[in-house]
Amino acid sequence: MIQPRTFKGARDFLPEQMLHRERILDTMRTVFKKYGYAPVETPAIEYLDVLTGKYGEEADRLIYKLNYKTGTKDEAALHYDLTVPFSRMVAMNNDLAMPFKRYQMQPVWRADRPQPHQGRFREFYQCDVDCVGSSSMLIEAELIAITYEVLNGLDIPDFLIKINNRKILNGITQYIGLDNNFVGDVCVSIDKLDKVEWNEVAKELKDKNIHTTSIDKLHDLLTQKLNLTQLKSALAEIEIAQEGIAEIEEIFYYLQILGIPEQYFTFDIALARGLDYYTGPIFETKLPKHPHIGSLNGGGRYNGLIASFGGKDLPSVGTSLGLDRIFTAMQQLNLLSEVKTSTQVLVGNFGADTLDASLKLVKELRANGINTEFYPEATKMKKQFSYCDKKQIPFMAILGSEELAQNKITLKVMKTGLQNLIDFNELLEKLA
RNA sequence: GACAUCGUAGCUCAGUUGGUCAGAGCAUCGGAUUGUGGUUCCGAGGGUCGUGGGUUCGAGCCCCAUCGAUGUCCCCA
Known part of the structure; x- marks a missing residue:
């Protein structure tokens, strides 16, 4: 007899769960369309080389490679996210009217260690909204507004959209006297700071052959807990950081006009995001009262990704809502009433x-x-x-x-x- | 990938220092005088105690291995 079981990190959904999941998807779809985004779909399977080298070393290892014609030109993998396949699609379609706004809701796969309590699975749905062909910060603001509208529409309380800018992180790296190769290391350290003692972070940086003067300078900067304005003067000499801060200020201005309540978004210098393709503003949504639940949403600007497929160098920005994260959060927050049927x-x-x-x-x-x-x-x-x-x-x-x-x-x-x-x-x- | 805990019916668990130990509750299905559920009563099905070895007269309980689950870290949706 064959033991019936679901693949590790993949799940079955019974009607009482699907009815809720469909409601969440319907909410997103309605909001996405309201903002003028159009649906697309890309294959679950892609050539391996389309996917590799875009996310960074860490993430590349989590790509589900298919054990089929390995070592040939036909090597394939299940898509790791929707952003890279979408960028590939844009690069293949030169006649799209710009700016091109699309949404896409599909399962993606990651060879990760599942942690269901934290809403972490190997197969899960990403619900992406992206806009290609505009460098305006209006798009960033629009995507944040969409995120707010979806989560608020689902009655999720106390979520917080954290906003930062890769340009600021690059600027900080530059400020402490390191070249761009160290941005990743610096980000990881900054990111850890709210969980780990500074000594440990400093030790990690030392282990990475970073000079003590740089580490001390980073320490000075971070312990001041600067707000955006203070950071602006602290990094007055660093052009890239000034650019990044100005962008965040612009986004905040738009969010205010759009009427997004202030308590739902914030600047967070510790937000780094692991994926390599981000170049500008980045964002991520957490539930501060339930820190064990992973981020409900994440995204940012990735100018340059489409050009890496040989297409035009189109500026792009997008954000992804995690259906399974939202579903997990709503389960744990008791926001899902018991529904077993849609029959009246x-x-x-x-x-x-x-x-x-x-x-x-x-x-x-x-x-x-x-x-x-x-x-x-x-x-x-x-x-x-x-x-x-x-x-x-x-x-x-x-x-x-x-x-x-x-x-x-x-x-x-x-x-x-x-x-x-x-x-x-x-x-x-x-x-x- | 690193560390920690745990694996007994669909679910939640009992099972005492190894000797009726294969159980309970819930759930499921059936019944309690022929057109009425959610309350009650009765009954039934369902587990080679994760798997494979070992110790022993005898193991769910001890030892080893293996697989799986859960949690924390890392990273992410």
Whole structure:
């Protein structure tokens, strides 16, 4: 016998989970379209070389390589995210009207160690919104507004969109006297600072052959806990940092005009993001009260990625909402009411004498837009009511011989147990 | 990839220093005088105690290995 099991880090979803997941996806889709983004889809499978070298060493190792024609030109992998395949798609389609705005909701795969409690899986859905062909910070602001609108629309409380800029991180690296090769190391250290003591971070940097004067300079800068304005004067000499800070200021200005409440977004110097392709503003959404749950959202500007496929050098920025993260968060925050069905009414089956009339009733209900189920067997009522109850269908309609004789229907409200003999029009009113 | 804990029915767990130890509750299915669920009562199915070795007269309980799960770190959605 073969032991039935799901692949590590991949999950089955039963109706009561799928109904919630679909609601989350519907919310996103509605918001994405409201902002003028259009749907696209790319294959789950890509040539391996399309994917490698874009994310960085760490992430490249997590790409799911397919054990199929390895070592040939046909080497393939499951896509690791949607940004790189999308960039490939843009590079292959030179006639897109710019700026090109798309959304894309598909599963992606990462050969990671799953941690379900933190919302971390090997197969999960990313829901990306990206805009290619504009360098305006209006797009960054728009993407942050979309993120806010989706999470707020799902009634998720106290989320925080953290915003930083790779240009600032580059500037800091430059400020402490290191060249750009060390940006990654510096980012990792800064990122750790809110969890680990400075001594440990300093030791790590030493181990990476970074000079003490640089480490001390970094320490001085970070321990001051500067806000954006203070950072601006501290890094007055560093041109790239000034550029980055100005961009963040511009984004904040737009967010204010767009009416995004201030408590939902913040500048965070410690935000680094691991993927290599980011070049400008970056963002990530966390639940500060539930730090163990991984980020619900992440994104940033990645000018240059499309050019790496030989296409035009198009400026691009995008953000990704994690369906599984949001779903996990909502589960743990008890935001998911118990829903087992989308059926509104169950029509009982009372056998041959009333079958035609019942089926016609079912047809009419559906024609009026009411989600209707018809019990397939003419079993005892107890069983049919029990089914209705277990599936939490709110109403049961009964059309037996007694009702048929009077040309009426009995409607039972399952929650209260009350029932009435009514005609079809009244039935429609009650179910509407 | 590093470290820690844990693996008994679909789920939550009992199982005492190795000797009826294969159990309970919930869930599922069926029944309690023929058109009424969610309460109650009765009954049934379901586990070679993760897997493979070893110690022993005898192991769910001890030892080794292996696989899997969970948590923390790293990184991410």
